[in-house]
Amino acid sequence: MATHPDILRARLEDRADLLEASRLRYRALQGMLQAFFWRDRVRANLELLREVAQAEPEVVATLAAVERRAAAEGWPRGSAPVKLFTEVGHLREAVAVAVARRLASAAAAPGTLSEALLRLEEEVLATGPLLGRRAWARAVEVLPRNLPELRAACVSAEVFERVFKRPTPEGVLPFNPAEAEELCRALPLAEAALLALWERLERFDESGRVRTFLERRVRRAPQRVPRSGPELLLHAAFWQDVARARLGALMEARLAPVVPREAEVPQLLVWLAAREGSPEARLTAGEAFGEGRAGLFELALELALLSRARPVGVWNEEAAWVRLWTAAQRAREETGPDVERLREALRLFILLRGQARTPARLFSPERAAVAAHEVSAEVTDLPGLVQAARAAASRASG
Numbered sequence: 264m265a266t267h268p269d270i271l272r273a274r275l276e277d278r279a280d281l282l283e284a285s286r287l288r289y290r291a292l293q294g295m296l297q298a299f300f301w302r303d304r305v306r307a308n309l310e311l312l313r314e315v316a317q318a319e320p321e322v323v324a325t326l327a328a329v330e331r332r333a334a335a336e337g338w339p340r341g342s343a344p345v346k347l348f349t350e351v352g353h354l355r356e357a358v359a360v361a362v363a364r365r366l367a368s369a370a371a372a373p374g375t376l377s378e379a380l381l382r383l384e385e386e387v388l389a390t391g392p393l394l395g396r397r398a399w400a401r402a403v404e405v406l407p408r409n410l411p412e413l414r415a416a417c418v419s420a421e422v423f424e425r426v427f428k429r430p431t432p433e434g435v436l437p438f439n440p441a442e443a444e445e446l447c448r449a450l451p452l453a454e455a456a457l458l459a460l461w462e463r464l465e466r467f468d469e470s471g472r473v474r475t476f477l478e479r480r481v482r483r484a485p486q487r488v489p490r491s492g493p494e495l496l497l498h499a500a501f502w503q504d505v506a507r508a509r510l511g512a513l514m515e516a517r518l519a520p521v522v523p524r525e526a527e528v529p530q531l532l533v534w535l536a537a538r539e540g541s542p543e544a545r546l547t548a549g550e551a552f553g554e555g556r557a558g559l560f561e562l563a564l565e566l567a568l569l570s571r572a573r574p575v576g577v578w579n580e581e582a583a584w585v586r587l588w589t590a591a592q593r594a595r596e597e598t599g600p601d602v603e604r605l606r607e608a609l610r611l612f613i614l615l616r617g618q619a620r621t622p623a624r625l626f627s628p629e630r631a632a633v634a635a636h637e638v639s640a641e642v643t644d645l646p647g648l649v650q651a652a653r654a655a656a657s658r659a660s661g
Contacts, residue, residue: 289315410460443536454525562649
């Protein structure tokens with residue numbers, strides 16, 4: 264008894280949609296490669312070429328799986344699924360032959376159709392348009408919307424826009440712990456993706472006019488939903504700049520005078536968000552920084568908080584000084600410019616606490632009425648300076 268075509272199609276499950284989409288892509292690509300002005304047609308449809316290249320591994324696996332199943336279950340040759348499977352296989356072979364013929368160096372042709380298509384894309388872009396193009400049209404050619412790097416940059420930009428577009432009260436973190444985790448992943452992803460995109464522009468535009476053209480527009484706020492590849496790049500680059508500026512100001516306000524390195528920022532964001540909810544949250548050493556530098560960040564944050572306002576309640580004040588002392592002990596072996604700046608900040612804290620009754624506009628370090636031993640040049644270690652700071656604060660409050 265013959266099997267109904269609908270039943271055979273149901274056996275393909277979601278593979279039928281993939282094969283039908285592949286049939287349409289292969290037909291279109293074969294027509295472009297066989298045209299007289301094939302380079303211009305391929306250059307205008309690089310997104311289609313990339314779609315075929317990206318789907319190639321899945322298409323190959325699907326064709327092999329369907330062939331095995333059809334042979335095992337004895338599917339009729341005239342059934343719709345078998346015809347679809349056969350046609351897609353023939354079209355794929357025709358596209359592979361056409362691509363190999365269009366490649367400049369047939370001897371060094373890549374082993375798979377996916378690699379051959381990407382090689383063909385590079386050769387087409389490297390030759391440039393026959394009669395020249397304007398900068399924007401050239402950017403559209405070089406940056407098809409389905410570039411993996413462009414997708415990664417857009418995913419990161421969505422996080423930046425969602426977090427930093429909304430208004431935030433002064434002194435409050437613009438993100439919660441969950442969003443801090445998202446930023447932690449998005450920051451390095453955006454950096455790598457945008458770097459790859461700018462390098463791609465340089466590789467296929469030796470004159471540099473396209474990159475210069477786009478860089479002049481990076482700081483303009485997007486006015487509409489991005490659609491083309493260059494618009495997506497500008498949108499992602501704009502929100503990356505916004506994120507950098509906002510995070511730089513945030514780090515300076517909370518961690519000055521210690522200056523975080525770029526690789527340290529993602530992990531610091533997660534800690535600052537956790538610290539907002541729990542003052543006892545500690546910064547864990549990791550790949551970005553070691554134990555001593557983690558202590559420097561903790562010390563800088565605690566000192567900044569104590570400099571702004573005295574904790575409310577005896578217990579809270581005692582806990583704050585314990586955290587400051589613990590951080591100083593953790594960072595006591597650290598050296599470098601950040602440590603020197605932190606020592607100067609502690610000395611200034613001591614002098615300011617010694618002038619508790621002097622208006623800030625009249626204060627100067629030379630007029631500070633603080634015992635010499637509290638800010639002696641001999642006291643250079645961070646724990647010693649923390650002890651002197653606590654003594655000065657106790658005297659001022661008394």
